[in-house]
Amino acid sequence: MKLDLSLIANNINYIGAMVLFIIGLYTVLTHSNLIKKIIGINIMETSIFLFFVSIGYVKGAVAPILDPSTGEKIFVNPLPAAMILTGIVVAVSITAFSLSIIIKIHEAYGTIELDEIMKIRSVEVDE
């Protein structure tokens, strides 16, 4: 079967978004360092921003600013970009909040490695 390269080239941003999503999920699931987990979540969020903005893209179109003198007829969809602004705000607040909890965890346990915290906690339970 002949692989249609143009299909991949045309949809490269969707493929990229999905690959980023999986990389992010993999990072969250496999790393025991809490900061790395936060980075993984950020990668997942970025992949969705890419995906969302790609939906609004129209080939050969211009930014949706009406200018009668140029006579442009095709505009990109501005709604996804507006939504992604909200999405970025949400992502920043999640990141900030989780980093502040990580600081508290570091104060309490002296480490941010999940497996070491689990060891400390299992010793505490035994006592």
Place this chain on the structure above:
Amino acid sequence: MSSLHFPVYILMLLLAFAVTIPLHKKPYGRKFQVLMLSVLGVSWVMALLELLKVLWDAPYSYTFGNYERGIGIEFLVDEFSALMTLVVLTLSVLIIIYALRDLEHEIESSRMYSYFTLVFLMIFSMIGMIFTNDMFNLYVFMEILSLTSVAIIAIKKKKDTLMASMKYLMMGAIASVTILMGIALIYMVTGALNMSEINLEISRVWALYPRNILLAMGFMLTGFGIKAAIFPLHNWLPDAHSSAPTPSSALLSGLVVKAYVFAIAKIMYRVIGENISVNIGITNYIIIFAVMSMIMGSVFALTQRDIKRRLAYSSVSQIGYIFLGLALASELGFSAALFHVISHAFMKSALFLSAGAIIYKTGIRDVKKLDGIGYEMPITMTVFSVGVLGMIGIPGTSGFMSKWYLGLAVLDAGHPELLAVILISSFLNALYYLPIIISAFLRERPGKPLVMHRDKLPRTMKVSMVIVALGSILIGLFPHLVMDIIQRAVPTFIGINLGL
């Protein structure tokens, strides 16, 4: 004053009060408590008037700024949303009355203002999730809800609350990312964010994009499954709900988890539509997960010795009942699910509040050490028993009625084997709940004679607990008070397209 704008007034009042709480200069005290309860009281009255208006007149849709549907954000004010808002506000009022005294020994007084800011933001976002008819708006409210619900756990300065809230935050973040991906996929197919618009669009084109819709539903159901703690995705819930301060546990188990269930219900039946949900087969998957939750939640609960962890695992199994009702995709099943949402909210709040009262008074969390506690704290243990009997499904409590409706719905849908699952789960409930009551009322603690005392609890805690328990009995004895409204709300989800 026209009650047309009441949903927005409720939201505005809660939000405005929440953001002005940190401006209070005086130390936390009686004046602030009265102010807080009056704000909640006013919004409760508005929710009640709203429900009456919807029942007498007709449901309506509220568009912001008079932009037409599809351009602006739309609120759908119907029997479902008005009833659920009233339930959320009723339980919030009762739990906050309880919290006035109970919180004093769980978090330091300098943090009281922050705590109530978070609680008000949380109630605000839950009500927003119930009313909204817009996918992205739903996402934003959901994010506010998940951040604030983590924060009211983390506010208690203890080592295990930190890890529990971190786990909850991580799982919640993954879930919201997946849900946003689902919304993006739906938006890609339909080009709309308004739920009714999407429904119109999707019912026309779904045959062209079945795989896309299946993928979107997979993402969204996984996300909401994490947030609503259905079995294989539940593992954040027991830590989070058991280590939180008692009022937070009651709010989280009784109400917050339900807000996500409403979101799933909306997406399955209002956005995608009943026909398509059944046709692409997602209801069958949900039935499997619901059954696993019902059984495994109870099995895990059996092994827990910490009373709040046992209650938290029991939430997992009760969420299974709600999902089972939703997944039957019939009018009976859906109304049983909504009924169980309300009855579980009352029962689980009663259980958490009375367990919290035991911890407040004696500091005992181990269920094996509760011998004779029924003589020391008769009112508390009576409330606890009402909750327990409801969970098992003894006639006269709301739990019996919701299991009755669920059983009828299961038989009506032609799945008699699921009835056996409901029965097994009820037996398991009895197995892990009844020993607590038996040892509390019938066993003697060594060195302590069985003499009846009066509970030495603050009056606010006793009153709110007793009202929650009475609410549970009231719904159990007169289920039609709630069921009539639910039966009017169900057709907006199942059977027809939105008639608005």
